[in-house]
Amino acid sequence: MHYTGINHLALATADMDATIRFWRDLLGMRLVAGLGRPGYRHYFLELSGTDMLAFFEWPNVTPIEPKDHGVPVAGPFAFDHVSIGVRDRNDLWDIRDRLEAAGFWASELIDHGFIFSLYSFDPNNIAIEFSCPVPGVDIRAHPVMADRNPSPVAREGSETQPGKWPAPTPTPFSERRIYPGEGRELVQGEDD
CATH class of the missing domain: 3.10.180.10 (2,3-Dihydroxybiphenyl 1,2-Dioxygenase, domain 1)
Incomplete structure (x- = not known):
């Protein structure tokens, strides 16, 4: 596998205009794509040559409760x-x-x-x-583990540990299909 970065991190807002004003106009990130229909928008802002931030605009979403960076919480959280x-x-x-x-x-x-x-x-x-x-x-x-009591899995080191998951069975080329989805309208000449 060859990872290139975070293609996009998808977040949510109820106010796409305020979100664009902040990320594009204040912080200087280009607005590179926008999808939309009544009750739904999905816009993409460029972070770098390989990374984007994306926002869904949902009419009934409310801003999250302010939570200081890195402060532990209890209950469902991601x-x-x-x-x-x-x-x-x-x-x-x-x-x-x-x-x-x-x-x-x-x-x-x-x-x-x-x-x-x-x-x-x-x-x-x-x-x-x-x-x-x-x-x-x-x-x-030069990876560093400064945790004085690392978990057993972390003690195995920074590199991938083979044999920890079942070996995959590659999908045959004859069965590899890509299905149409949202966003094809961003490509010029693509019909719905």
Whole structure:
């Protein structure tokens, strides 16, 4: 398998206009695609050459309760925050200045040892972190386990452990089909 990044992270909003104003006009992400019909919109914003943020607009969704980044909760829960990578600390300062000028809360810049981070929230109360690498530190090149009591599975190391799942049976080429779905209308010349 060859992963290329996060194709898109799909989030939800009741106010697509406020969401576009924040992500496109304040933070500078291009709006690259939009799907819609009554009661439904699905828009995509470009993060990088391989990564996008997407928002569904659903009329009855409400902003989530504000929850500070990384603070534990109880009960059903699946998402804490999204961290968006930027080039360097100058980008973090630029984002912080933009957020504050627009009236959004922005944290101080935080040194985590391997990344510098800035924290905020979008208009939907989605917790956002903006992160850049600390110069000279690359945990991807040199994985580190600083947990003093790692789980048994984590003790196995950073690389894929073969034999932990059943071997797949490849789908024969003659059975590989791709079915039409939402979004084909974005491609010029495609009919519904």
